[in-house]
Amino acid sequence: MSTNKNKKNIIEISQLNKWYGEFHALKNIDLKVKEGEIIVVCGPSGSGKSTLIRCVNFLEKFQEGSILVSGTELTDDAQKIRKIRSEVSMVFQHFNLFPHLTIVDNLTLAPIWVHNETKREAREKALKLLDRVGIKDQAEKYPNQLSGGQQQRVAIARSLCTNPKIMLFDEPTSALDPEMISEVLDVMVELAKEGITMICVTHEMGFARKVANRIIFMDDGQIVEENDPENFFNNAESDRLQLFLNQILTH
C-alpha cells in the first residue's frame, strides 16, 4: 500500500451524478484511484456500484460531474471514448463472450481491429494469455463449450489482450457455480499482484480482505464509507455498513 502513496491518480471522479429517467442512481460521487491500486466496491443490490464502474468506461452516460481517466476527460466525443476504452477494459458478470467466434478469435478481435496488430502477433499473445489463465488447450473451441468458470477466465484474458492500464470487474463471480468461483478469483489475485489498476464490484469478502488496498461501501447511490480492509471489516464507522457486514458475514 505504501508504494501507492507517491503515484499519481489514474482515475479522478468528482461530483458525479447520474439519473435513469427520474431515478437518481448516483449521488455526488467523489473517488480518486491511484495507479496500481486495487479497489473493491461492495454494497447491497441497487446501490449503484455497477453503474459507477460502468460510467468509468462510458458504457453509461452521466448527467453531472466529471470523470478523468489518465488525464482524459470523458465526454461524448467518440474519438476520446475509444481512446479511453483501449486503456480501460471490463469483465462482465455474464462474461459476454462472442458466441460466434472461437476462444482465440474472441481474444484477438480487439488487438487486430482496434490496435492494428497483425494476426500472428495477436494470436501469439492470445495463446500466451490463455496459457496464463490455464485454458490454452481450449483455444479453438467455442465459448458455449466451456464451463462458466472457464468462460470468465477467457473473458479476463480477452480484456488483458489490449494491455489495459485499468481493469473493471463487474461482479465477475456472481453468475458462477460455487465450485468455479475460486478458479476465477485465483486469476484475479494473480493480476492484482502484477500492479494493474483494478476496480472490482464483488461480494467476495475473502478476496477483498486479501488483495484490496481500499474497500468502498455504497448504498442508495452514495459512497457511505471507504477504508482499508483491516478497518473496513473491524471498525465500521456507520451503522449501515455494520448492518451490511453482519448480513453477509454471518453465514
Added chain:
Amino acid sequence: MSVFDQQATRKPPISQIGAVLWLKTNLFSSWVNTGLTAASLYLLYLIFPPLLDWMFFNASFSFGTINFFGFEIKFSEEMATNKNCGRVGACWPYIYEKLYMYTYGFYPRTETWRPNTVFALTALLFVIIPLVKNYKYKNRVILSLIIFYPIVSFVLISGGFGVLTVVETHLWGGLLLTLVIASVGIIVSFPIGVLLALGRQSELRIIKLFSTIFIEFVRAVPLITILFMASFVLPLFLEPGNNSIDKLLRALIGIALFQAAYFAEVIRGGLQAIPRGQYEAADAIGLSYFQKNALIVLPQALKISIPNIVGSSISLFKDTTLVLIIGLMDMLAMVGLTTADPYWLGRETEGYVFVTIVMWVMLYSMSRYSKKLELRFNTENQN
C-alpha cells in the same frame, strides 16, 4: 469414509424404442388420433390414385425421338399431337415441345449457350463454396465470386459486349426471367434490408425516422401495386417519349425495394435477439460502430434470421409470378402464352402442373439449403 461408486450406464428398455413405438406415439396414441390417421389415409386414397393415373398411367409420353446430349432416345415413332394425346391423361409432349419457351422465353435460339453458361455457373457456385470452406483464403474467393458472378452473368445474358450481341430484355422469358427477377430481387434487396434494419435501430433520429417510414410504407402496400407504379405510373413522371429506363429494370427496382423492407423487418428481429451484453462487450473493447455491427452484431443476428430470411426469399420467389401483370413473360406466364398456340389449345393443366413441379423443386431445395446453413453456423448450442 465410504467410497463413491459410479454405476454402469445401460440401454433403455427395448419396449421404449423402435418402429412400433413410433407408430403408437405418433399415429395411434388415442382414439381421436387413430380417427384422424384413418381420415388422412382415406383422403390420400381419394387424391393420389386419380392424380397418378393422370400424370403417368393414362398420360402420353410419345415424344418421338429425343436427342439427349448426343444420345438418341426413341420414345415412339413420331411425336403425339394435341388430338391423339386424348383428354384422360396428361399430354407431356406439349411440355416437351414448349420446353424452350418455358426455359428461355423468346431468347434467340442461336444464343442459348449464354443463359446455359449462367445456369452452369450458378450450379458451380454451389459446388465451389463448400469446397473452399477450409481453404486459407476462402473469404477472398467468396468475395470475388460475389462480385464477379453477377457481372459475368449480366454480361452473358444481356450481351452488348465484344462478340455477344445485345439481347433486349423483352425477349427474356420463362424460367430464365423468373430466376433473374428472383435472384436480383433477393441479392440487391439484402444489403438494403440490412441497412434499413440498422437504421431503424439507430440512435440518429433522422435515419431512424426515414427507415421506419420507408419500411412501414412499403410493407403496407401490395407488391402488385408497386409493380404497377414502377411500370405505368413512373414513366408518366419521366420525360414524355423518353423510355430510357427498361421495363424489366423498373420492375426489378420495385421488387428490390419491396423485398428490402421485408428483409429489414426480418433482420430487425434478429438484431433484437442479440443480448445487450454483446453490444456492451463490443463497446468495452473499443470497437467502432461499424466494426461492432460488422464483426459482432450482424454475424449473430443474420444467423438467427436465416430461417426467416429464406422464408421471405421463398415468398418473393413465388411473388415474382406477378410480373405477368405488367407484361413480363416469366415461367407462369408461359402457360397462357403456349396454350394460346392453336396447335396446343386446352393444355393449361399440364402447364400449371409442370410449373408447380419446377417451382416446388427449386423452393424445396432452397429450404433444405437453409437448414444446412443453420446447422453449419450453429456454434451456440453445439456441445
